[in-house]
Amino acid sequence: MELVFTEEQKMMQKMVRDFAEKEIAPIVEEMEETDRFPRELIKRMGELGLMGIPIPEAYGGSEMDYTSYIIAIHELSKVSATVGVILSVHTSVGTLPILSFGTEEQKKKYVPKLATGEYLGAFALTEPSSGSDASSMKTRAVRDGDEYILNGSKIFITNGGEADTYVAFARTNPDEKGSKGVTAFIIERDMPGFSVGKKEKKMGLNGSNTVEIVFEDCRVPVENRLGEEGQGFKIAMANLESGRIGIAAQSLGIAEAALNYATAYAKEREQFGKPIGQNQGLGFKLADMATDVEAAKLLTYRAADLKNHGTPCMQEVSMAKLFASKAAVKASIEAVQVYGGYGYTKDYPVERLFRDAKVCEIYEGTSEIQKIVISRNLLR
Numbered sequence: 001m002e003l004v005f006t007e008e009q010k011m012m013q014k015m016v017r018d019f020a021e022k023e024i025a026p027i028v029e030e031m032e033e034t035d036r037f038p039r040e041l042i043k044r045m046g047e048l049g050l051m052g053i054p055i056p057e058a059y060g061g062s063e064m065d066y067t068s069y070i071i072a073i074h075e076l077s078k079v080s081a082t083v084g085v086i087l088s089v090h091t092s093v094g095t096l097p098i099l100s101f102g103t104e105e106q107k108k109k110y111v112p113k114l115a116t117g118e119y120l121g122a123f124a125l126t127e128p129s130s131g132s133d134a135s136s137m138k139t140r141a142v143r144d145g146d147e148y149i150l151n152g153s154k155i156f157i158t159n160g161g162e163a164d165t166y167v168a169f170a171r172t173n174p175d176e177k178g179s180k181g182v183t184a185f186i187i188e189r190d191m192p193g194f195s196v197g198k199k200e201k202k203m204g205l206n207g208s209n210t211v212e213i214v215f216e217d218c219r220v221p222v223e224n225r226l227g228e229e230g231q232g233f234k235i236a237m238a239n240l241e242s243g244r245i246g247i248a249a250q251s252l253g254i255a256e257a258a259l260n261y262a263t264a265y266a267k268e269r270e271q272f273g274k275p276i277g278q279n280q281g282l283g284f285k286l287a288d289m290a291t292d293v294e295a296a297k298l299l300t301y302r303a304a305d306l307k308n309h310g311t312p313c314m315q316e317v318s319m320a321k322l323f324a325s326k327a328a329v330k331a332s333i334e335a336v337q338v339y340g341g342y343g344y345t346k347d348y349p350v351e352r353l354f355r356d357a358k359v360c361e362i363y364e365g366t367s368e369i370q371k372i373v374i375s376r377n378l379l380r
């Protein structure tokens with residue numbers, strides 16, 4: 001396994017770093033204070049080719065590999081984990097399912113708009129009573145001629161209040177329990193009976209829009225069914241493979257930012273007549289953080305490389321997400337500790353990293369779910 005970036009990947013890294021520093025960093029504080037969704041960045045990321053990195057050029061994308069996609073989320077998340085998750089959800093679970101499972105008509109209709117940032121994508125799986133146990137969903141879809149009628153609600157939908165299309169899941173066969181009776185649909189936000197409900201006030205990731213979406217006799221044309229009836233759960237799971245690498249990369253960005261801030265501060269802040277980093281207690285914290293960041297990087301880029309080669313990698317992806325999200329939480333807690341009292345204030349960025357990190361252990365499958373995936377694979 002070679003972990004040296006190609007010239008194209010290095011260019012992606014430089015371009016995203018420059019973009020994040022020049023165009024995202026200046027609005028991070030405002031997003032924190034107002035929880036405003038940065039719609040203008042979607043257009044801009046579309047212009048830069050970031051909204052469809054792994055999508056073929058024939059469908060409006062940049063036709064680059066998963067490593068380039070992961071580089072982008074990693075670099076964006078060092079500056080703003082909010083922008084990192086917007087891009088990750090849009091691409092991996094908002095767009096790729098249509099590319100992988102859509103008909104040619106569906107691909108032509110939706111993918112170019114998503115890949116260029118004209119549309120923003122979202123993914124609607126979770127419901128109030130079905131989170132980790134995703135296949136127990138209650139949202140119903142009943143066929144009525146050449147339409148389906150959907151009723152139910154989905155919660156915690158990232159990008160949900162802003163998206164133009166949703167890859168959503170509903171039960172078409174109530175007699176089939178669990179995963180078998182679930183079907184996927186492409187929902188457009190102006191379909192009759194679709195509405196956006198409560199917007200969550202979250203611990204972190206301010207600016208990222210997390211809402212409930214509601215289907216009340218929502219009429220969806222049969223041509224918007226994604227895949228066959230009953231295939232929905234597999235579509236959801238298959239795409240969480242790409243989704244979870246994205247969250248691993250977001251976690252990696254947060255962990256690395258925490259390490260960078262803590263290292264700089266430990267060199268600059270003096271107490272007892274010397275920089276605080278000269279104390280072994282702090283130096284060892286930095287050593288542990290740096291080791292975790294390196295390990296998270298290797299797991300995450302290794303998973304991306306397996307995807308580049310089309311190798312099934314659910315276990316490696318789950319390991320990357322499990323480890324990197326824990327590394328982000330640990331590193332951000334330690335960064336607050338290095339900053340001391342200042343770290344606990346909103347004048348410094350480390351408390352934001354701490355609040356942003358926690359959800360990485362929760363969404364797109366909790367750490368406990370990742371362990372189920374890994375252990376089932378080992379014991380199969």
Ligand code: CAA
Pocket residue numbers: 089093123125126131132133134135156157158178179233234235237238240241314363364365366369372373
């Ligand atoms: N690819 C294709 N098919 C898959 C698959 C995969 N990766 N994983 C499972 N399947 C298939 C199985 O083969 C099985 O099919 P058969 O019955 O034909 O063999 C079917 O799906 C059911 O699989 P399981 O029996 O393993 O299903 P389960 O009910 O035991 O659930 C689970 C497994 C791993 C716990 C799963 O429910 C899960 O991942 N839960 C977590 C849900 C989750 O991640 N939600 C995230 C929401 S999205 C989000 O957070 C986005 C955001 O906004 C940030």
